[in-house]
Amino acid sequence: MTVVRARRLVALLAVVVLAGCGTAPTPTAPATTPPTTATPPAPTPGGSSTGPDQSAQLTLSAVGDVIMGNAPSQLPPNNGHGFFDDVAQSMHADLQMANLEQPLTDDTGVGKCGADTAGRTCFQFRSPPSYANVLKEAGFALVNLANNHAYDFGPAGHQNTRKALDTAGVKYTGPPGMITVVTVQGIKVAVVGFAPYPWANDLVNIPKAEDLVRQAKAQADLVVIQVHMGGEGADHTHTKPGTDMFLGENRGDPIAFSHGMIDAGADLIIGHSPHVMRAMEFYKGKLIAYSLGNFAGYHALGYNGVVGITGILRVTLRRDGSYVSGTLVPTHMVAPGSPRMDPQKQAISLVSSLCKADFPKTGARLAADGTVTPPT
Template identity: 30%
Template sequence: MIRVARRLLLLPIAFLLIADISAQVDFCAVGDVLLDRGVRKVIEQNDVNYPFEDIDEIINKNDLALFNLECPLSHAEDGFPINKRYSFRADPEYAKGLKFAGFNIATIANNHTIDYGKSGFLKTMEVLEEHSIYSIGGGEDQNLAFQPLLVEKKGEAFAFFGHLEFLLEGTTFNKDQPYPAFGQIDRLCSDIQKLNSHIDHIIVTFHWGQENVAIPTKRQISYAHKVIDAGADLVIGHHPHILQSIATYKNKLILYSLGNFVFDNSDKLQKQSVIFRCQFENGKLVNPELVPVYINNCRPELASSQNTREIFEHLNRVSQPFQTTLSLNDSIIKINYNVEYPIRELNASGRNFYIFKKKIVTYNALNEATEYYLPDDNYILNDADIFVQEGIAYLYSIVKNTINDKSRIAVFPFLMERNEFLKPSLDVHDHYNPWKIKVFDVDNDNNPEVVVGVNKSTRYFENEENRIFVFNTEKDYFYAKWFGSKIGNPVIDFKVSQKSNQLVILEQPKAQKKNIVVSYKWNGFGFDHDKILYEMDEGSDLKLQFHLSDFTFESGF
């Protein structure tokens, strides 16, 4: 069953839960879908499925399939056309074709979904929902329009944002009225930052750029880089009506425009298109590729060998300036995308730090990278968190010795003003066996502590099991504050909430089959049991469900 929720901790967000336990999520995205004008004619001559009959098998193989809806779905009596040169409207029953094709996510942040006024815009959202297609980038006001769609599929958590670059022709913008998510790039980046540590994959779609221009504008490039700096993992663009450059930035993929998909344009470049597809697994985007298609009689068809070659050559040519290489393998265009993923992305004082197994990378305001490699090849980084004091960022980390399999706490100081890593320090104790570390000001004295998940015995519990320890910090020096004596159950995972000053632990009682989520509050000397928040059943995605437990679920739409 699909369930929808509103997230209360950070901002209201629509949440779609798709239950499954497989490991790999198949994703695809396409360009502009118009269901009016010339496309309306071919639908009336055939049926609502006609535009998709050559590609529906490809789309339906994916767990998540996204497209840009380039027109409202409403009856004539649902609104009034706005005064503009091109004003579109498709009949609501045409949504059956979208469902037949296999789409389940539509971005409505564009220059045509409001062509039939604000009531037609809201009707479009209603029609999409009736066909189990979830819209992004639009709402009854800007607060709702900026809500991302959150999806949990096969143990991977996704956030989808839709955003419009420019003010729409023939409209008056009012933040309290129905409209696509418009402008306010800093707001979008802020919302992304709030979600970054909770979500595996953040996907941002933009309606932007110039029509029929194959190279992105400076603003497109700037916006793409800004959202990636904020935490976005994949950027997908629409509006130019032709295929634009493909780029990578800080190991993240940018598809500046996917061109048309179902459309009645007649120019050859406007008829060249692709289906972008990839897989998501273990927090990573893998196997990105493009299926070339050519639009014939308004509908996309698998491209001939000649059209495939021309699409490949066009994309290769416009992508080379962005240091992106493509290869043609039979009838599939491979995006050469072999990147190392960070194990953690941290932000301190507006600066991002990327934690990899063997190095730490940070960028200054000019996007110049500073890299620090671990001095001992026998060690790898497993986790990290950060705080800043007196102009120095302290990265409290867990490093593991790959020879003896023992882990320790290490601190890597970074002098912000000089853009320089200072001498690190390594804890002499190798018997804590730390597995997770979080910065948390437990006593609200503005001097942060670090909460560490360890694997050892405590004063009252002799068995070596997962426990929680707390350490005081003085810059890069730390010492014991509390050794988890009140927590008797083995710990599966934990998280901290500075706002409520709570330590929340996922525990595994030995005498019960169900796991429990318990909150603890600081009493001045240690953490006291506060209350059992809820129970959780066993499952392969247990930790994911725990980290998404700040969402309160309602029944379906």
């Protein structure tokens, strides 16, 4: 064998050995051969070389009903600036949310109460469009418009509200078919609002709601539900199985709805509507807050007794939807409906007792400092 032939043989053997170790380029398959799918690399702790870090976390805060006065004559001083100052620090989070229970609009001439402007049997609320900036300054990044007062001044008032929020840079959710997706700390969060009204995603039609949640889950890492459900008033603190009727109106089946949304992919349920706080429950490891009650109702909502007890719910979730921690920060409303920190911590004892009464096996457990944990 010549030297040249020997060198060629050695080179050929080297190629064969390298190919056997999987480091040589794979030859192009013939056109008639179906393509093969490469096996992805094994994930590393907290994520993978090809996907996002599933252990990444974000903290959300949520409050219940917010009404910043009632134009033209019952508005907070200083055009609303500073209205939330006493509670702002405790609300601060990666994503801060509220249920906006009023339009932000000038008088459209079509208020739902008609001649009953004194609010004796009918209640309508509005604040000027500029109050969207009050929300922004307080740190609210997203508000829910799926509630019974969103249309107090008709379609024009609703459109004016959306325009004011857009101008201020505050996101919103709630209109039919709307899935609001925001990216926070690199995590995509879809927020969907529901209520039993035609201007909102339908709370009562659970299968349809589940379909929308599945769509939301396909667009985001986390899905948060804002839902206006349940009867109203001091005698509606308890969450019961079945349809919740109020003044002849179907206010949904809070338990069936919430469980259905989680089955469809939701990671957190934030309820409001009853104007009182309700219990919290863990279902399949996901937290359900059945009602956060009133948060602010300047010259608009009652503030004495149980209707004035409220709080800020803070929840930390991982990208994969798993629950990390939660805290209920107690607040209350003081005359004439302004939000304040509550040194008596009434919300903690109230919600804790409701959890034990309404969900003895699945209810959340609240420590004295407001820490929210699953049942053991």
